[in-house]
Amino acid sequence: MKLRKVVIFIALIIIIDQALKIWIKTNYPFGPVAHPLGFKWFELYFIENKGMAWGWEFGGEWGKMALTLFRLAAVIFGTWYLGRIVKQKYHRGFIICASLIYAGALGNLIDSMFYGMIFEESGSGPGGYVAKIFPEQGYAGFLHGRVVDMLHFEFIDSTWPTWVPWIGGDRFQFFGPIFNIADAAISTGVITLFIFQKKFFRREVDTVPVQTSEVNKGISDNPEVL
Numbered sequence: 001m002k003l004r005k006v007v008i009f010i011a012l013i014i015i016i017d018q019a020l021k022i023w024i025k026t027n028y029p030f031g032p033v034a035h036p037l038g039f040k041w042f043e044l045y046f047i048e049n050k051g052m053a054w055g056w057e058f059g060g061e062w063g064k065m066a067l068t069l070f071r072l073a074a075v076i077f078g079t080w081y082l083g084r085i086v087k088q089k090y091h092r093g094f095i096i097c098a099s100l101i102y103a104g105a106l107g108n109l110i111d112s113m114f115y116g117m118i119f120e121e122s123g124s125g126p127g128g129y130v131a132k133i134f135p136e137q138g139y140a141g142f143l144h145g146r147v148v149d150m151l152h153f154e155f156i157d158s159t160w161p162t163w164v165p166w167i168g169g170d171r172f173q174f175f176g177p178i179f180n181i182a183d184a185a186i187s188t189g190v191i192t193l194f195i196f197q198k199k200f201f202r203r204e205v206d207t208v209p210v211q212t213s214e215v216n217k218g219i220s221d222n223p224e225v226l
Contacts, residue, residue, distance in 0.1 A: 001095045001178025003086045011095070017181035018110060021148040024132065025119055033150065048122070048146035067176050068112040068143045071105055078102040083175045091220035092199035093192070100189030107182030111147040116140025149178045 024033065024046050033044035050064045050129030082102055085095055121139040131139075140146070155175035160167045193200060 001089075001092045003083065004080060006086055006095060006099050008102040010099050013181065014107055014110075016105040017103075017185075020150065020181060021111065024150045025115075025122065025131055025148055026133050027130060029126075029130055030122055030124035031126075032137070036041070039225060041153060042078070043152050043153040043154075044150045045178050046122070047149050050146050050147060058154070064112075065143050068109070071109040071112060075106050076108055078105065089199045093196055095191040097200065099187040100185045100192075104182040104184070104186030107185070108147050109178070112145050113143055115145030115148070117142060117145070119145075137162050139175065147180070147182075149183070150174075151180060151182045151184070152178045 018140040024044065028046050030046050030048070035043045078098070082095070082098055085098060115138075117138040117140070118134055119138055120127070120135045128204050135160055151173050154173060156172065158172050160170050162168040163199040166189070
């Protein structure tokens with residue numbers, strides 16, 4: 001797989017991810033946005049998080065900074081590693097998975113590094129404030145931006161049967177997390193890599209035709225006497 005194709009593939013994911021984030025951030029307050037496909041189980045729901053993929057958080061502001069620096073280190077390493085596996089002709093599927101993970105990490109890194117400086121704070125509720133881009137002062141400093149999430153697939157929203165011990169009557173949601181394109185790219189890359197690891201962890205080696213050579217040209221037809 002050519003490095004140029006890898007770069008284009010990653011760039012497309014980043015563009016789609018950032019375009020959707022910026023559109024959501026500059027057009028809506030926190031909360032539900034729309035059901036774009038007309039299905040109740042899929043909606044755009046605008047939230048922000050300070051932590052990892054799928055809205056997980058840890059360590060407050062110091063944890064946020066540590067996570068951003070970790071993402072930065074991962075992207076720097078990933079840049080070198082992608083170039084290496086492409087040059088050494090690893091399996092195409094492995095390169096695509098690595099590219100998905102890299103693009104997802106870079107997409108969320110952009111939020112973490114710059115969004116606090118280039119956006120205002122968003123509001124919540126029907127009359128919530130819609131943030132503007134490039135204000136005089138952003139809502140946070142460098143490395144303290146929050147990741148924009150908006151994709152919500154809630155296939156099941158019900159309650160546990162009352163006879164279920166401890167959780168009977170509680171709300172039950174199947175796949176409740178809200179995420180973004182970058183999160184989806186990372187998850188797709190990791191899951192696919194795990195499923196096809198035996199197939200992917202080998203290089204694409206150019207086939208070299210085996211040339212047969214004539215041997216024993218000078219062998220006499222007479223049997224050798226011992």
